[in-house]
Amino acid sequence: MISKLPDAQTSIFAVMTKMANECGAINLAQGFPDFDVAPKLIDRVHHYMQKGMNQYAPMPGVPALREAIAKKIDHTYDVSISPDEVTVTAGATQALFAAITAIVHTGDEVIFFDPAYDCYLPTIQLCGGVPVNINLDKNDFSIPWDEVERKITAKTKLIIINTPHNPSGAILREDDINELERLTRGKEIYVISDEVYEHLIYDGETHSSVLKNAELRKKSVAIYSFGKTFHATGWKMGYTIAPSDLTEEIRKVHQFLVFSVSTATQWALADYLEESDHYEYLPDFFQQKRDVLLRLMEDSRFKPVTCRGTYFQSFSYAAISDRPDREMAEWITKTHGVASIPLSPFYTDHSDNKQIRLCFAKSEETLKQAALKLCQI
Known part of the structure; x- marks a missing residue:
């Protein structure tokens, strides 16, 4: 073989x-916590299991959870999105696989930054894409945007960013997001923004989500993780946010990977997101x-x-x-x-x-x- x-x-x-x-x-x-998930969230999962929410969820995700996510994004970033732009996935890694697979065709070039989360490269390769890796600065792990500009070609289809960055702990700032927007302006280049550590940011800094840039939002997939946010990595619960055309293609892949994810857990998370204190x-x-x-x-x-x-x-x-x-x-x-x-x-x-x-x-x-x-x- x-x-x-x-x-x-x-x-x-x-x-x-x-x-x-x-x-x-x-x-x-x-990267997993050695402390417990909040008892209230565990109780809500149990509640919905007892209530009979144990069969397949809708493929895109339970509507109540997608609505709760949209409200959370509005509350956190002052960005209005539709629940129809949200797809609930079996963790962020599955979200990344579905998004990369939806976008990348054979021969497409994909720019990503090393050191990189280890699922990016193999997924690009499985899709027949051409990986174009750029090393971050070895001292502060910043993106060398001049090198990015040199590496963009007519074959560039996708750029993958990750902030806050695993494994380094570095972050992108608004100037970085603006530079990414400038370099992709007028080009058919999509962006995947891996933002699973969105709430884990320190020293008075704020998270520079790709969703806050109006132009990038039109061609970007933002990816998040409930496992990272709520100390429940073993639940493998994540989601994507993308404009309707990208969401449609992501769901085509998603439905043949897992179709849907834990129903009771989705209902529990919808309840738990009602209180912003749970993540702020x-x-x-x-x-x-x-x-x-x-x-x-x-x-x-x-x-x-x-x-x-x-x-x-x-x-x-x-x-x-x-x-x-x-x-x-x-x-x-x-x-x-x-x-x-x-x-x-x-x-x-x-x-x-x-x-x-x-x-x-x-x-x-x-x-x-x-x-x-x-x-x-």
């Missing part, structure tokens, strides 16, 4: 989590965790990279070792009992800047135990 993804390997998240389990290490590798507390909540980790690591030999969003904090270990980052992450897991993620697997060219990523969506006690071990290196 000829593989469609001959270079694809087991996800680095799965590899490091398996190693953490085998070694009994503290898992700061894979998140910046302060996670900034406190980031700051705790940074403070605990002050006496270590690891040097933090600026993090403005997500729940990931990267550290340089260049002053400690010249080992390749994957080897370093494995060594730390096995000998010091803390699992991290090396950044080189997020690069198409496997760039190794001697950095590892830690997830701080953990209890303070977990962070203390992990930092104590890391400070001994």
Whole structure:
């Protein structure tokens, strides 16, 4: 059999989590919280299961949830969208797959930025697209817009952005979004904006959603995750927001991937979104965790990279070792009992800047135990 993804390997998240389990290490590798989902949200899921909402949901999503999402977008970004522009998906990764598949045809060029979330490249390849990767600045992970302008050709069909950015924790600002709009103006180039960490943004910064740019909205797909927002990554609940022409094509793919997602959970989320407090507390909540980790690591030999969003904090270990980052992450897991993620697997060219990523969506006690071990290196 000829593989469609001959270079694809087991996800680095799965590899490091398996190693953490085998070694009994503290898992700061894979991005999941070690604290519970809000009891009120659990109760609402149970309520709707008991009420009999256990069969197929409508393919685009339960109308009540799509209406709640539209209200949330209006409340959060002062942007009016129609519930008909919302499609509820089995997590953000499925949303990304459906959106990329809907847009990209054989031979289309797709610009994306490394280090990149690991599903972008294989999905482009499965669609017959031509990946055009551009490395972010290795110091602050900013987009080199002059290089983007040089890489845009008549074959460019899609640009994928991610803010707040996984794995670096960098953010895009309004000037970045405006530059993207300028570079795509008058061209048949679509945009996918991966915004799953929209509420996890710190230091008084605000989230620069592609939805807030009126021109980009006309040709963009914005992608979000309830799993990231409500600490329920295992539920695999996300959604897309896109204009009607793009939404129609996304749903054509979506219906043959999963058709629909958990009915009771959709009804529960519709109720839970009624109170904005359920997500507006998140910046302060996670900034406190980031700051705790940074403070605990002050006496270590690891040097933090600026993090403005997500729940990931990267550290340089260049002053400690010249080992390749994957080897370093494995060594730390096995000998010091803390699992991290090396950044080189997020690069198409496997760039190794001697950095590892830690997830701080953990209890303070977990962070203390992990930092104590890391400070001994």
